[in-house]
Amino acid sequence: MNTDNQLLQQIENVSSRLTQMHECVQDLPAHKVEVITEVLEQVNVSLEELRVAREELSHQNEQLSVTREQLERERQRYKELFEFAPDAYLVTDENGTIREANYTAAALLNVSQRFLVGKPLSIFVPEEERRDFRLRINQLRIGELERLREWELRMQPRKGESFEAAITVSAVWNPEGFNLRWMLRDITRRKKVEAQLGQMHLENLRLQEITQIKSQFLSAISHELRTPMNAILGFSQLLLRHPHLSLEPKQVQMVERIHDNGHNLLGLINDILDLSKVDAGRMELPLEEVDLVDLVHKTTDELQSLVIEKHLFLQVHTDLQNPITINNRSRLRQILVNLLANAIKFTETGGVRIEVSEVEGDLDRLVIEVKDTGIGIPKEDIERIFEAFEQVDRSAKRNYQSTGLGLAISKSLVDLMQGTITVTSQVGEGSTFRVELPRRLRVHK
Secondary structure, eight states: OHHHHHHHHHHHHHHHHHHHHHHHHTTSOHHHHHHHHHHHHHHHHHHHHHHHHHHHHHHHHHHHHHHHHHHHHHHHHHHHHHHHOSSEEEEEOTTOBEEEEOHHHHHHHTSOHHHHTTSBGGGGSOGGGHHHHHHHHHHHHTTSOSEEEEEEEEEOOSSSOOEEEEEEEEEEEETTEEEEEEEEEEOHHHHHHHHHHHHHHHHHHHHHHHHHHHHHHHHHHHHHHHHHHHHHHHHHHHHHHOTTTTOOHHHHHHHHHHHHHHHHHHHHHHHHHHHHHHHTTOOOOOOEEEEHHHHHHHHHHHTHHHHHHTTOEEEEEEEOSOOEEEEOHHHHHHHHHHHHHHHHHTOSSSEEEEEEEEETTEEEEEEEEEEEOSSOOOHHHHTTTTSTTOOSOHHHHHHSOOOSHHHHHHHHHHHHTTOEEEEEEETTTEEEEEEEEESBOOOOO
16 A cells, blocks of 8 residues: 555656646747647646556555455464364375364374374374275375275374274365375264164064064964864863763862863963964954944953952943944954953952043044052053063962963054053052054054
C-alpha cells in the first residue's frame, strides 16, 4: 500500500508540473505554443491512463489481499483439522521418513510430535513385518498402486503393547517427487470383537446342530417308545375288562397301577414328541372354528376329578361377545389342560379360577387367564419357568412329580399361534398365567 501511495503522489506531482508548464507556455510564440500544448495534452492523457491503471492495480491488490487472507484461513483450518483429527495422520517422503505428524499419531505411537519428524515410519513396524511394509511402499513409489485402503498391519509403539492398525496410504505427486499421506487407526478392539463374534457364530452353529440332533433323537425315541407303551396299555385294559379271569384283588390293583403309570408315561412321550416337533418347525395347526367357551367348560369338566381329590374349587368365568375363534381345537385344549393341571398340581388350599375375555378395546384379541392360590413362583425363577424340564425349584420337583414340559409346550404353542404368554406370581399367594391370542389365527406358509 505504501508503494501505491508513492506512485499516486508521483503522478500528482507530474500533473502539477504539467499545469505549471502549460501556464508558462502561454508567453511563447504562437507556433511553439501549439506544439508544446499538444505534447502537454498527450502527457496528460498518459497520466490519466496511469491513474486508471493505478486504480485497477489497487483494486487487484485488494482482491489479492482478500484471497491471501482466505487462503491463510483455509491453511489454518486444514492445519487444525490435521492436528486435532480423531485419526492418526502422517506425511512422509517417498522412503517413508516422517515429515509431519498430528497429535493423534504421536499419541498412538507414544512419541512426541517433534521427535517423530525425521524418523522412518518402519521403526514402528515389528521386525518380522517390515519386509511386507517396505514392499508396499515400493509399489506406491514405482506407480503400481495409487492408494492402499484398509491395509491391516501390526504396529509397535515406542513404549507399550503392539496394536492392530488399519492403514490408508496414498501418493501425492509434486515437482520434487511425491509424498505419502498416511491415515492410521487402532482397530485392536474391533479385531477382538470380530473374533468374539466369530466364536459366537461357531458356538451358535454348534448349538443349532446339537438342538437338531436332540430334536431328531427325541422324535425317534418317542416314536419307538409309543409302540410298546400302547401294547402295555392295551393288554392292561384287556385284563381290567375281564377281572373274572382268575385275577385276585391284589393282582387287579397291580394291573390298574400298570395301566395308570403306562398312561402317564404315554402322556410324557407325547409331550416330548410335541416339543421336538415344535423345535424342528414341524408342528402343524389345521384351522377350524372353535367355540372357546364350550372348550373351556368341557376341559374343566374333565379335570374335576383332580380338583375333587385335592378338595379345591375350580371356577370358570367367561365374558365374550363372540365365543368363536379360528384356531386349532386340539392344541388350544392342550394349552388349557397344561395350565389348569399345573395350577391344580401346585395348589394345596383354595382353588383355581379361569377367566376368558376379550382385550379391552380390541375384540380381535382374546385373553385366557388361569389364577391359582398355590405356592407361587420366586422372582428369580419366573424368567425360566417356560423352559423345558424346569420348575420353580428342585424341592418342588420332588414334592410335585413332573417333568416341567407342560409350560414349555404351552409357550411353544402360544408362540406358534402368534400369541403371548406371561406370568405374575407371589410366593405363598399364587400365580396368574395370562395367554393372549388373536381371534383369527393365520398360518404363515
